[in-house]
Each structure stands twice: as structure tokens, then as C-alpha cells.
Amino acid sequence: MIQLLAPDGTLRADPRFPLDVTPALCRDLHRDMFLARRFDQEALALQRQGELGLWLMALGQEAAQVGSIRAVAAHDHVFPSYREHAAALCRGISPAEILAQWRGVAHSGWDPARYRFHIYSLVLGAQALHATGYAVGVRLDGAQEVVLAYFGDGASSQGDVNEALNWAVVARAPIVFFCQNNQWAISTGTAQQMGTPVHVRAAGFGLDTYFVDGNDVLAVHAVTAQAADRVRAGGPPVLIEAFTYRIAGHSTSDDPRIYRSEAEVDLWRERDPVARLTTLLRAEGWADEEHFEQLDREARKLAEETRAACLSLPDPTLEETFRHTFAQEPPLLRQEREAMSAYQAGFTDGADR
Amino acid sequence: MITLGQALNRGLRAAMTRDPRVVVMGEDIGRLGGVFRVTSGLQQEFGADRVMDTPLAESGIVGTAIGLALRGYRPVCEIQFDGFVYPAFDQIVSQLAKMRARSAGRLALPVVIRIPGSGGIGAVEHHSESNEAYFVHTAGLRVVTCATPADGYTMIQQAVTGDDPVIFYEPKCRYWDKAEVDEDAPLAAAPALHAARTVRAGRDLTVLTYGSMVRPALVAAQIAHEEGRSVEVVDLRSLAPLDLPAVLSSVRRTRRAVVVHEAPTTLGLGAELSALLTEHCYLEMEAPVLRVGGYNIPYPPARAEERYLPDADRILEAVDASLAY
Numbered sequence: 001m002i003q004l005l006a007p008d009g010t011l012r013a014d015p016r017f018p019l020d021v022t023p024a025l026c027r028d029l030h031r032d033m034f035l036a037r038r039f040d041q042e043a044l045a046l047q048r049q050g051e052l053g054l055w056l057m058a059l060g061q062e063a064a065q066v067g068s069i070r071a072v073a074a075h076d077h078v079f080p081s082y083r084e085h086a087a088a089l090c091r092g093i094s095p096a097e098i099l100a101q102w103r104g105v106a107h108s109g110w111d112p113a114r115y116r117f118h119i120y121s122l123v124l125g126a127q128a129l130h131a132t133g134y135a136v137g138v139r140l141d142g143a144q145e146v147v148l149a150y151f152g153d154g155a156s157s158q159g160d161v162n163e164a165l166n167w168a169v170v171a172r173a174p175i176v177f178f179c180q181n182n183q184w185a186i187s188t189g190t191a192q193q194m195g196t197p198v199h200v201r202a203a204g205f206g207l208d209t210y211f212v213d214g215n216d217v218l219a220v221h222a223v224t225a226q227a228a229d230r231v232r233a234g235g236p237p238v239l240i241e242a243f244t245y246r247i248a249g250h251s252t253s254d255d256p257r258i259y260r261s262e263a264e265v266d267l268w269r270e271r272d273p274v275a276r277l278t279t280l281l282r283a284e285g286w287a288d289e290e291h292f293e294q295l296d297r298e299a300r301k302l303a304e305e306t307r308a309a310c311l312s313l314p315d316p317t318l319e320e321t322f323r324h325t326f327a328q329e330p331p332l333l334r335q336e337r338e339a340m341s342a343y344q345a346g347f348t349d350g351a352d353r
Numbered sequence: 354m355i356t357l358g359q360a361l362n363r364g365l366r367a368a369m370t371r372d373p374r375v376v377v378m379g380e381d382i383g384r385l386g387g388v389f390r391v392t393s394g395l396q397q398e399f400g401a402d403r404v405m406d407t408p409l410a411e412s413g414i415v416g417t418a419i420g421l422a423l424r425g426y427r428p429v430c431e432i433q434f435d436g437f438v439y440p441a442f443d444q445i446v447s448q449l450a451k452m453r454a455r456s457a458g459r460l461a462l463p464v465v466i467r468i469p470g471s472g473g474i475g476a477v478e479h480h481s482e483s484n485e486a487y488f489v490h491t492a493g494l495r496v497v498t499c500a501t502p503a504d505g506y507t508m509i510q511q512a513v514t515g516d517d518p519v520i521f522y523e524p525k526c527r528y529w530d531k532a533e534v535d536e537d538a539p540l541a542a543a544p545a546l547h548a549a550r551t552v553r554a555g556r557d558l559t560v561l562t563y564g565s566m567v568r569p570a571l572v573a574a575q576i577a578h579e580e581g582r583s584v585e586v587v588d589l590r591s592l593a594p595l596d597l598p599a600v601l602s603s604v605r606r607t608r609r610a611v612v613v614h615e616a617p618t619t620l621g622l623g624a625e626l627s628a629l630l631t632e633h634c635y636l637e638m639e640a641p642v643l644r645v646g647g648y649n650i651p652y653p654p655a656r657a658e659e660r661y662l663p664d665a666d667r668i669l670e671a672v673d674a675s676l677a678y
Contacts (some may be wrong), residue, residue, distance in 0.1 A: 047433070107455040118423070119456050123447050129413055133420020133428075140376075141424070142404050159440070163413035170408055171417075226366050324458035327516035330547065330594030 001243060002223055003213040007271040009279025018221040024285035029070060029217045030277045030287075031295060033062035036086035037274060038299035039095055042306045043102070044323075048254045051310055052102045058085045060215070060247035063273030065150075065178045066090060067220025068240070070229050072176070073146050075116060077138075079131035079149040082120040083180075087150070091115045094301070096309035105313045125151055125158030128177065128244075132164045135173035135237075146228045147175040154185025156198045162205075169206035170235040176227050177202070177239040180214060182246035187259040202239035214242030215273040245271070358528040360502035361391045361467075362371045363536060364509035365429065369399055374426060375513055378405040379414060379467075386456055388433055389469055389528055398421065411437055415444035415466065419452065420661045422462045427513060435470040435522075438477030442487075449518045452492035454573035465512045471496070471565040471615045473526035473662055475655040483564075483568030488520045489593040489625070496524035496593040497546060500567035502532040504590065511546040519546075524565035549596035551603065555585030558609040558672055561600060561626055563589040566663060567614045573668035584672060593624055601633055608639040609678075613663050618646035640678035643671045 004012055004019060011019055021033040033171040040057050058065060065086035069078065080087060088098055093110045100109030101120065108119035121127035131149035138145045156179060157163050168175050174345045179198045183190050194201075199209040208230065220242055227238040245268035254267075281287040322337040323329065329337075355363070369375045383406035386393030394523075396404035407414050410433055417427035432438045438445070445466065452460050472481030489497045495517050499505040505523070512519040537649055544550060552567060553574050562570045567588050574584040587603050589595065604610045610630055612623035623644035630642050647665045653661045 106457055111459050112423075112456065113459070119460075123443055124450055125414065126443060129416025129421060129444065130420040133412075133417030133422075133423045135420070136417060137421045137424025137426050139424070160412055160416060160444075163408070163410040163416070167408055167410070167413050167417060171405075304551075318556065320457065321454055324454045324456075327453070328463060330596055332597055 001213050002219050003216050004219040004222060005216045005276055005280060007215070007276050009276045010019045011280070012271045015146055017219070017325050021218055023284070025221075026218070026277060026281055027287055027291070029066055029221065030274070030281060032066040032070065032090055033086065033274045034295055035299055036066065036089050037307055038061050038303050039089060039268060040085060042100060042303040044248075046099070046251065046310055047102070052099060053104045054082050054102055054251055054253060056251045057248035058083050059165050060245050060273070061180055061182055061266060062086045063217035064178075064214035064220055064244045067217040068148065068178050068224040068242070071221045071224035072146060074077055076228070077116045077118070077134055078147055079118045079127040079134070079147065080120055081124070081127065081150050081152060081155065082122050083152075084120075084150050088117060089132065090186070091117045093117060094309065095306035096313055099306070100313055101309045103310060103313055105264065105316050113249050125155035125161040125164075125310045127151070128155070128161045128164035129167070131175060132168045132171070132173050135168065135175040136171050137173050139172060144232060145174065146231045147173070148228075149175060150178050152179065152182065152185065153183065153190050153193055153198065154183040154188065156201070157193055165202055165207060165239065173232045173237055174230055175237045176224065177207070177237070178224070179239065179241045180244055181241055184246050184250065184256070184260070186250040186254060186301040187256075189260075197241065199239060199241035202241075204320060207237050208235065209238065212240060212242050212337040214244030215276070217277060244273075270322070354531040354557045355502055355534055356529050356531050357502045357523070358359055358389055360506040360534050361509050361523060362395070363534075364395055364399065364506040365395060367533050367536075368429075368510045368513040369403065370416065372513075374381060374425060375427045375429065376403045376405065376421060377408050377429045377431070378418060378432050380407060380409055382431050383408060387431060391467070391523070391528075392431065411441040412444050414503045415441040415449060415464070418464045419444065419448055419462055422464050423460065427463045429465040429467060431467045432518050433469070435468055435482040435484055436470055438484065445488065445494070445520070445574070446491050450491045454493060461516050462518050463516050465509070465521050467509075467521045467523060469525040469528075470522040470657050471524050471526065472652060473565060478652070478656070481658065483614065483647060485520070485522055485592055486616055486621050488624065493518065494593060495519045495527070495591070496522070497545070497591045498524065498564040499590070500524060500564055500588050502526060502530065503534045507540060507543040508537065508539055508546060508590070511543065511650060514540075515546065522564055526565050527568070547591040547594055547596055549587050549589045549591065549599040551585060551599075553584070553586040554587045555583040555607065556612065557583045557607055558675055559585045559587060559603045559607045560611050560613055560668065560672070561587050561589060562613040563622070564590065565615055569665045570613055570668055571640065573665040573672065574616065576665060576669060577672055582672070582676065588613045589622070595625070595629070597629060597633070600629070604630055605637050607673045610638075610642045611645060611675055612642060613645045613668055615647050615662060618644045618648045619649050621646055622670065640675045643675050645671045
């Protein structure tokens with residue numbers, strides 16, 4: 001497993017990935033992770049207060065997400081699964097745009113073309129094929145782009161993911177698959193999910209593969225940057241397996257104490273991705289107290305803005321879903337929409353709905 | 354005179370010539386030209402990047418077509434046989450059909466999925482199914498089928514031109530039917546993709562049908578004519594959306610309707626049409642809507658399919674029953 005920053009915050013030399021980390025890069029990656037975690041906590045609070053229907057925390061996976069998304073170019077298209085909130089924030093997607101889906105005001109809240117970041121996919125692994133097809137289009141266009149596709153250890157059992165890995169090799173698709181192995185698919189651990197690690201299986205399909213400490217943002221960043229460079233230069237598609245841990249439950253509907261021990265979670269809390277970079281920044285003197293205090297203020301502001309933006313999200317109308325079902329609305333559907341609207345309008349004249 | 358298979362081939366060629374973003378993909382469709390040769394010669398003409406032989410994975414075909422469409426391409430996928438579409442069911446129903454709505458209208462998926470459908474050619478199991486109702490039931494998909502070479506030529510081009518995903522059924526038992534096709538007629542002059550067509554005018558009863566069943570319906574109408582009964586035959590062409598005005602216009606005039614399709618009748622197009630006719634012209638009808646369809650059993654072995662598939666005699670039974678009501 002590739003590791004450049006140990007859990008105790010010390011740097012490790014790896015001949016394959018020369019340590020060319022700069023203080024600025026470390027501060028930037030740390031800031032991304034720190035803010036993403038604060039956003040995540042605020043979203044959890046909003047769910048517990050009934051303002052979100054559901055929330056899936058990225059807690060513990062910030063390094064895997066931030067390190068990978070920051071290593072590709074801004075014009076590289078990204079296909080997330082559904083927990084990539086830290087990656088989404090790095091792309092400039094706003095808290096409100098992320099929360100819209102979980103508040104139930106939209107199935108997705110952002111414009112995928114604007115952020116080069118596709119909508120979340122809740123059917124596990126389906127997006128791996130979309131990403132592969134998109135990457136085939138990139139190749140046909142002769143564009144210097146790389147596609148980054150996220151999925152998890154659970155989704156690696158899906159047919160679509162396995163079809164995508166094979167397809168990408170056959171079709172010479174410029175794509176980096178990024179598997180966040182957080183070791184738990186709701187209550188199903190990796191031992192029940194697979195007999196062979198994802199990166200080993202991917203090698204069998206013909207992809208170049210990396211196995212990286214997913215809680216080490218420097219290693220994830222270095223590995224993803226190298227992978228993207230190689231793919232961009234015409235190399236085979238790549239799969240990166242980032243070994244990480246889902247500190248929270250699968251979602252806010254889940255009680256992980258039922259299926260895993262606190263001791264296991266504590267072990268991974270000690271390998272926290274944010275803490276180890278904080279330790280490095282302090283030890284090397286790359287950030288002073290004023291820097292961290294400023295970051296705290298920024299995080300508080302983000303949390304306040306997140307809350308306010310969430311609460312001000314407008315409720316959706318059924319008309320919108322009608323209008324977005326087809327490019328050209330069929331006459332029967334138009335009639336149904338108009339009848340529905342007329343029926344709804346009947347309630348507005350002082351009547352209580 | 355060209356066959357339906359050739360007409361589809363020429364329609365695809367015209368679509369690919371018109372728009373360089375149109376790509377064709379599927380199992381064995383490139384070098385071989387497809388198991389029914391519908392894409393024959395296209396790879397030689399347009400190259401392997403635009404006519405792609407894919408791995409043997411139907412979910413992969415539809416899933417990667419979605420990705421290509423997101424990139425700006427207009428993929429036309431072939432599912433080799435009707436019964437092989439199920440591995441792609443999630444990609445069609447949850448992804449292709451819903452992406453526009455899920456993205457609040459920001460993403461369009463102009464993908465055409467061609468499916469050689471229905472039976473009647475003595476094939477082995479899983480090669481003769483009529484599974485259109487699954488897709489008609491799914492909001493966000495257009496489902497069409499052609500019955501003649503002329504329709505095949507124009508409808509495949511219209512399907513490729515539209516911005517909505519289209520499930521395009523080709524009745525494989527009609528692939529070798531020959532007819533004149535005017536390839537020089539402007540596409541804009543053709544009937545709209547969603548429009549039904551009256552293929553035989555009549556006064557006493559309307560047969561509503563599509564795809565493989567248009568021909569036996571016409572045979573039945575001719576026999577009825579010889580017996581002094583005037584039967585109208587409407588080729589629905591588009592199953593989703595249905596051309597309800599055309600259906601109502603015919604049935605209000607004849608006051609009797611028989612729906613004919615190969616698919617099992619339970620919750621099929623016949624059930625939907627029967628409900629629509631009841632809702633819209635109940636008091637104008639002289640008889641209940643009758644359905645002639647496949648029986649509610651798995652598609653039988655080939656040597657029994659002749660007794661499974663609706664034919665002119667079974668259609669006439671229903672016509673007689675309706676007229677005697």
C-alpha cells in the first residue's frame with residue numbers, strides 16, 4: 001500500500017513517488033478536507049433536526065476524495081457515486097446544490113456541465129459505465145481529457161462495474177476508476193463482499209492499478225496525478241483502490257454499532273486523514289496558529305451559510321417533473337399535467353391542503 | 354424494391370451521413386453487419402470508431418451509450434435479440450429514461466436502442482419475445498415500431514434525430530418483406546414519429562395493431578371484406594406516446610375495436626387501449642374492446658409458435674365476436 005504520510009504525521013519516502021510536497025499544497029489540501037468535514041457535520045445536524053430527509057457522511061474519506069479530485073485537471077469530467085461531497089465542494093458545487101437532493105427538493109442540485117461533475121448515482125455502479133462511455137467519446141474527440149469515476153467496495157460486486165473495467169480496456173478509454181474501499185457496504189464488510197481485492201481484480205482486466213492509503217491525502221494526490229498523466233499520455237485505463245474507512249454509518253438511517261465494534265472504529269479514528277496533515281503542518285512549521293484560527297472562522301462561516309442555504313431551498317413543483325420527463329412533451333402527458341395543475345389550483349382559494 | 358432490413362440499413366446510413374455525431378454500437382454489428390445484417394457495410398463506410406463492435410454485455414452497451422450521449426454523441430445501440438435486453442434493464446429504466454428528470458432537465462440522452470423483436474421465425478428460446486410493455490410503462494422513453502420498409506427507413510432517421518431516448522422495435526419476421534421506398538422524399542414530409550397510420554380504411558370495426566401483427570390484421574380485414582364486413586386497420590407505430598387522437602377518431606367512427614399484438618395480453622398495449630377507449634368513448638361504443646394477443650405463458654418452443662401467435666383466423670374470431678355483440 002502506497003503511503004507518503006503516516007498516521008503519526010511523519011513523511012515516508014517512496015521511490016515511486018518522490019516527495020515533492022510543498023507547504024502551499026499541504027495547506028490547500030488540508031483546508032479542503034477541513035471545510036468538507038465541517039460541511040458534513042452541519043449536514044448531519046440538519047438531518048437530525050429534520051431539515052434533510054437523509055444524509056450520508058463522508059467522514060473519514062476526505063483524503064481519498066480531496067486528494068484525487070485535486071490531482072486531475074479542472075476540465076476532466078468526474079462521475080461520482082453518492083458520497084463524494086468533499087470532491088463536489090472542491091469542484092465549486094455549493095452546499096445548497098449538494099443538499100437539494102437530500103432535502104428532497106430535487107433529484108440532483110447542480111449543473112453537471114458547469115462543474116464537469118455528473119449527478120450522483122444511487123444505483124450502485126451504474127455510473128462506471130456512463131463514465132466509460134463518456135471517456136470513449138473523449139477519445140473519439142481526440143481531446144486531452146481524462147475521466148475520473150468514483151465507486152465503492154460494495155459497488156465493485158456489481159456487474160456494471162465489472163463490465164466497465166473490461167470495456168474501458170477494450171475501448172482504450174482515457175479513464176481513471178477510483179475505488180474508495182471504506183470497508184463497509186452498509187453492514188456488509190469486505191470479507192463478505194469479495195474474495196480478491198478490487199485492485200487485484202482490475203489488474204486481471206488489464207488496467208494499470210494502484211493500491212494507496214486512502215487516508216493519506218498526499219499519497220492519494222501523488223498517485224492520482226501520476227495515473228491521470230499516464231492515461232492522458234495514451235496509457236491504459238487505471239484503477240486506484242484507496243483503502244479508507246467509513247467512520248459514520250452508511251447513512252443517517254443506519255446504526256453501525258449493530259454490525260461493527262467501537263474498537264474497530266477507534267482504530268480508524270487514530271488514522272484520521274485530517275489530523276495527520278494537521279500534525280505535519282504544525283511540525284514542519286508550514287502553518288501557524290493564526291492560519292488554523294482563520295480556518296476555524298472560515299469553517300464556521302461555511303456551516304452558517306450551509307444551514308441558511310438549506311433552509312431557503314424552494315420546494316419543487318410536480319409541474320417541473322412533468323416538464324423534464326421528455327424533451328418534447330407528448331400531448332397525453334400535457335393533458336395530464338394540465339389536469340393536475342387545475343386540480344391543485346382548486347385548493348389554493350383559501351382551502352387547506 | 355428493398356427489404357425492411359435494407360431500408361433500416363439505408364436509414365441508418367442517411368442518419369450517419371447527415372450527422373457525424375451519430376454512432377452505431379452493439380454486438381457483432383461492425384464486421385459482421387449484425388446477425389440480421391441491418392448494419393451491413395456501415396463499418397466499412399464510416400469506420401470502426403463510428404460503428405463499434407462492443408463486448409458482449411448489454412448493460413454495458415446501454416450504459417456506455419449513455420456516457421457517449423452525455424459527451425454529445427447520438428448513439429444507436431443494437432440489442433441483438435428481444436430476450437437479451439433484460440441485462441440492460443436498469444440502464445434503460447433507471448438511467449436512460451430518467452436522466453432528464455433526475456438532472457432537472459439539464460441532461461438529454463438522445464439514444465436509440467434498436468431491438469429485433471417478436472417471434473414467428475422459428476427461433477430458439479429468448480429470441481422471440483414481445484417485451485414492449487415494460488418500456489411503454491416507463492416514463493421518459495419513446496417506444497416505436499415499424500411494420501414496413503418505408504416506415505423503417507424514415508422512422509429510424511426520425512428516432513435518431515429526436516432528443517428523447519427511443520426504444521425502436523423491429524419485427525424480425527418482417528425483415529425480409531420487400532416494398533418500394535422513396536429514399537429521396539424529404540424526411541420532414543414524413544408522418545411524425547408518434548403518429549399512427551390507417552393502413553386500411555373501413556366502417557364496421559377498427560383493428561388497432563402494430564409491428565409484426567399489421568400483416569395478419571390486413572389479411573383478416575381482406576377476408577372480412579370478402580364476407581361483406583368493412584374492417585379498418587390502424588398501425589399504431591408509436592406505442593409511447595400513443596397517438597390517441599388517431600385511435601379515437603377511428604373508433605368513434607366504427608364504434609368497435611379489436612386490439613392485436615403478439616405480447617401477452619395482461620397489462621399490455623391492449624389493456625391500455627381498452628382503458629383509454631372506455632374513458633374517452635364509452636357511450637359511443639357498440640361492443641367491449643376485445644384483445645387478441647399472445648397467451649399468458651412464456652413464449653413456446655418454435656414448433657408451437659404458430660398456435661401461439663395471433664393470426665388472421667384468431668383476429669377474425671374477435672372481429673366476429675365484436676360484430677355479434
